[in-house]
Amino acid sequence: MSDPTNPSFRQRPLDSFFQQLVNGLALGSVYALIALGYTMVYGVLRFINFAHADVLMLGAFSAYFLSPAVGLVLPLPGIAGSLVVMLISAAICAGVGILIEIFAYRPLRGRPKLTVLITAIGVSLLIEYACQHRAVFGAATRPFPTLFRERNLDLFGVTISSNDLVVVLVTALLLTGMWFIVHRTRVGIAMRAVSFNPQAAALMGININRVISFTFGLGSALAAVAGILYAMKAPGIEPLMGIHPGLRAFVAAVLGGIGNLPGASLGGLLLGLLETFAGGIPGLSNYRDAIAFSILILILLFKPAGLLGKSSVEKV
Amino acid sequence: MLEISGLEVSYGAIRALHGVSVRVPDKAIVTLIGANGAGKSTLLRTVSGLAKATAGTVRYDGEDITGLPPHAIVARGLCHVPEGRMVFANLTVAENLRMGAYLRRDSAGVAADLDYCFETFPRLKERISQSAGTLSGGEQQMLAIARAIMGKPRCLMLDEPSLGIAPILVRNIFKQIVAINRDRGITVLLVEQNANLALKISSYGYVLETGRVIRENDSLALRNDPSVREAYLGG
Numbered sequence: 001m002s003d004p005t006n007p008s009f010r011q012r013p014l015d016s017f018f019q020q021l022v023n024g025l026a027l028g029s030v031y032a033l034i035a036l037g038y039t040m041v042y043g044v045l046r047f048i049n050f051a052h053a054d055v056l057m058l059g060a061f062s063a064y065f066l067s068p069a070v071g072l073v074l075p076l077p078g079i080a081g082s083l084v085v086m087l088i089s090a091a092i093c094a095g096v097g098i099l100i101e102i103f104a105y106r107p108l109r110g111r112p113k114l115t116v117l118i119t120a121i122g123v124s125l126l127i128e129y130a131c132q133h134r135a136v137f138g139a140a141t142r143p144f145p146t147l148f149r150e151r152n153l154d155l156f157g158v159t160i161s162s163n164d165l166v167v168v169l170v171t172a173l174l175l176t177g178m179w180f181i182v183h184r185t186r187v188g189i190a191m192r193a194v195s196f197n198p199q200a201a202a203l204m205g206i207n208i209n210r211v212i213s214f215t216f217g218l219g220s221a222l223a224a225v226a227g228i229l230y231a232m233k234a235p236g237i238e239p240l241m242g243i244h245p246g247l248r249a250f251v252a253a254v255l256g257g258i259g260n261l262p263g264a265s266l267g268g269l270l271l272g273l274l275e276t277f278a279g280g281i282p283g284l285s286n287y288r289d290a291i292a293f294s295i296l297i298l299i300l301l302f303k304p305a306g307l308l309g310k311s312s313v314e315k316v
Numbered sequence: 317m318l319e320i321s322g323l324e325v326s327y328g329a330i331r332a333l334h335g336v337s338v339r340v341p342d343k344a345i346v347t348l349i350g351a352n353g354a355g356k357s358t359l360l361r362t363v364s365g366l367a368k369a370t371a372g373t374v375r376y377d378g379e380d381i382t383g384l385p386p387h388a389i390v391a392r393g394l395c396h397v398p399e400g401r402m403v404f405a406n407l408t409v410a411e412n413l414r415m416g417a418y419l420r421r422d423s424a425g426v427a428a429d430l431d432y433c434f435e436t437f438p439r440l441k442e443r444i445s446q447s448a449g450t451l452s453g454g455e456q457q458m459l460a461i462a463r464a465i466m467g468k469p470r471c472l473m474l475d476e477p478s479l480g481i482a483p484i485l486v487r488n489i490f491k492q493i494v495a496i497n498r499d500r501g502i503t504v505l506l507v508e509q510n511a512n513l514a515l516k517i518s519s520y521g522y523v524l525e526t527g528r529v530i531r532e533n534d535s536l537a538l539r540n541d542p543s544v545r546e547a548y549l550g551g
Contacts, residue, residue: 186414186418189407189411189414189415190415190418192404192406192407192411193404193407193415195406196404196405196406196407197402197404199366199386199398199402200398200402200403200404201404201415202365202366202385202386202387202390203364203366203386203390203395203396203398203402204390204415204416204418204419204463204467205386205387205390205391205418205419205467206387206415206418207385207387208387
């Protein structure tokens with residue numbers, strides 16, 4: 001029998017289930033935020049922006065360099081200071097994302113999608129290896145500054161890390177904001193219009209390039225925040241840190257139905273949960289990716305367009 | 317108001333328009349008839365900036381607008397309702413109409429025009445929060461026209477509004493085109509395969525054949541022209 005007053009006996013199966021659930025949700029939240037960027041860009045330009053994963057890394061590095069400066073003005077670790085760090089990093093990355101689009105992708109507008117895709121891989125490698133140069137960030141792993149003082153919270157007998165809670169809360173906030181932008185604002189509706197039919201959107205007076213810039217900016221800002229949240233839980237940051245979560249988020253976007261915004265969030269959460277629970281199976285934790293991706297392959301076998309994707313674009 | 321002169325357009329090696337000239341006077345309804353592949357849609361697409369001209373000019377209100385991007389042309393009050401309607405099927409009817417008014421800042425004027433659109437096409441009001449992809453072909457055409465009106469155009473270019481629509485709705489839509497022209501003083505350039513109806517509501521007409529204007533005249537005269545009757549009006 002477990003004794004609730006003795007911490008060493010607290011780990012009941014149900015507790016561990018809830019802890020894994022929170023872990024999974026936190027990891028999935030990060031994937032969801034990144035996946036939104038992939039899926040939004042795919043929505044308006046129909047290609048996968050592989051450099052997106054590196055924008056995430058740049059977000060984490062922005063926070064790394066900003067924290068000491070912000071720490072002079074606002075207490076860090078602390079909520080206000082962290083929010084300022086996140087906001088400035090998001091703004092920097094939004095700018096980076098917009099510049100990548102203007103210089104790398106815009107000149108290729110109207111060219112075969114494969115050309116753009118290869119360019120995206122090129123941009124990704126360029127950022128990764130340029131940043132590994134010692135004149136930039138260097139290849140070494142750096143410790144990420146503490147933004148939020150981590151505490152273990154006791155919620156209904158389940159111990160969860162406050163950082164996990166922060167990740168889930170920030171993500172929930174951003175997803176709500178995204179929903180609002182995409183469904184309630186002029187530029188958000190224009191994004192959906194461009195995604196459905198760029199020519200018809202142009203005939204409404206929508207400046208397509210401006211909407212595309214906005215899309216890149218928004219996706220990159222989300223990636224920056226995701227990068228910071230990811231770095232908070234990672235052992236440290238380095239220029240290749242974006243590859244792992246980036247690849248998973250890309251899979252999450254496909255799983256949810258590429259081009260579909262709720263799909264990307266759902267796919268991200270699902271993938272995070274699958275990975276965490278698969279990793280929690282005793283003796284099989286080394287196979288967690290194999291298990292998670294096998295389940296994904298199964299889902300895609302039955303729903304090739306993704307969970308929320310339409311099997312074909314409605315043509316009228 | 318709209319003056320197209322010597323317009324030439326090529327798709328790769330294929331020339332779609334060989335020096336087409338069309339004049340649309342202020343507040344008139346002018347129609348452009350012709351068979352499939354005559355270049356009617358290409359002409360409108362070039363005027364609205366979706367396609368690029370290799371030669372010739374488009375003047376609107378005396379200003380040369382050749383080669384401007386589509387959004388700049390819409391901003392000048394020249395709206396194009398494309399062939400196949402191209403409503404945003406993933407957006408609701410209300411969102412489609414809001415996109416039509418994308419460039420406008422006068423919310424009072426937008427609200428008034430929305431009322432006008434619902435008066436003209438009451439069906440759209442019934443379906444306001446439905447996604448546009450669920451509308452029938454005729455309703456989508458109504459939405460496409462209403463969406464263009466929301467942009468407060470002074471000149472409207474309509475590409476085949478009768479295409480794939482039930483005959484009873486076609487009559488209604490044409491009636492509304494006349495009403496829009498009369499009530500709002502919007503100049504209309506109407507491209508149609510349904511030459512009979514198009515010539516009935518227009519004052520002047522052009523006949524386009526394989527990228528050239530082969531005939532132009534008052535619509536009434538064209539309707540009585542034996543060669544036009546034989547080729548386009550079914551004898």
